[in-house]
Amino acid sequence: MVFWRHVYPGSIRDMTVAVSIDSGQTFSAPKRVAEDNWKINGCPDSGAATARSGNRVYLAWLTEASPKISGVRLSWSDDGGKTWAPAVSGSQGVLDANFPALAAGEDGKLELVFQGRDPKWQAGWNRLGIFAVEIGKDGQLTPPLGIPGVTSTATRPAVGVGAGGRIYVVWTGDEQSKRTVFFSRGRAGSE
Numbered sequence: 001m002v003f004w005r006h007v008y009p010g011s012i013r014d015m016t017v018a019v020s021i022d023s024g025q026t027f028s029a030p031k032r033v034a035e036d037n038w039k040i041n042g043c044p045d046s047g048a049a050t051a052r053s054g055n056r057v058y059l060a061w062l063t064e065a066s067p068k069i070s071g072v073r074l075s076w077s078d079d080g081g082k083t084w085a086p087a088v089s090g091s092q093g094v095l096d097a098n099f100p101a102l103a104a105g106e107d108g109k110l111e112l113v114f115q116g117r118d119p120k121w122q123a124g125w126n127r128l129g130i131f132a133v134e135i136g137k138d139g140q141l142t143p144p145l146g147i148p149g150v151t152s153t154a155t156r157p158a159v160g161v162g163a164g165g166r167i168y169v170v171w172t173g174d175e176q177s178k179r180t181v182f183f184s185r186g187r188a189g190s191e
Contacts, residue, residue: 158170
């Protein structure tokens, strides 16, 4: 599967998928994952994140289509990308959510992380932090949980899932005006 933000008529930039079953020799016709209808006359610098758990393929992406659906969205396919579940909000109220990353563990646990701003801290005018969401096998999402240890602006996270519910998150940040890579680890479902 290949995902990209296709340009549809009217400068609509929605996530699209094409599937190859012959090691990339040929691809299916492009299929829109969700009709966000994000109209923008430019190229958003925010790609999609994908992960596989069993036969299910997950996709997370940013949209700014409307106040109702803006933020990080999530959908999944159980049939190799032919159809997609209705998209849901992965960022659930986090402000300026962007740059999603996904990882699946061997036990089927799936984690979504992204950067954003806590709306309860300084009325949302604060540094960017990193948030994590656990995705259940039924597609249910936990509320976003801020990653502890973020002490400066944090951007572009990545996530890994280990044994026993362990999650590993890395991000870049500005610590005393120096770009630095940070690392945090914890257990899924714990605070």
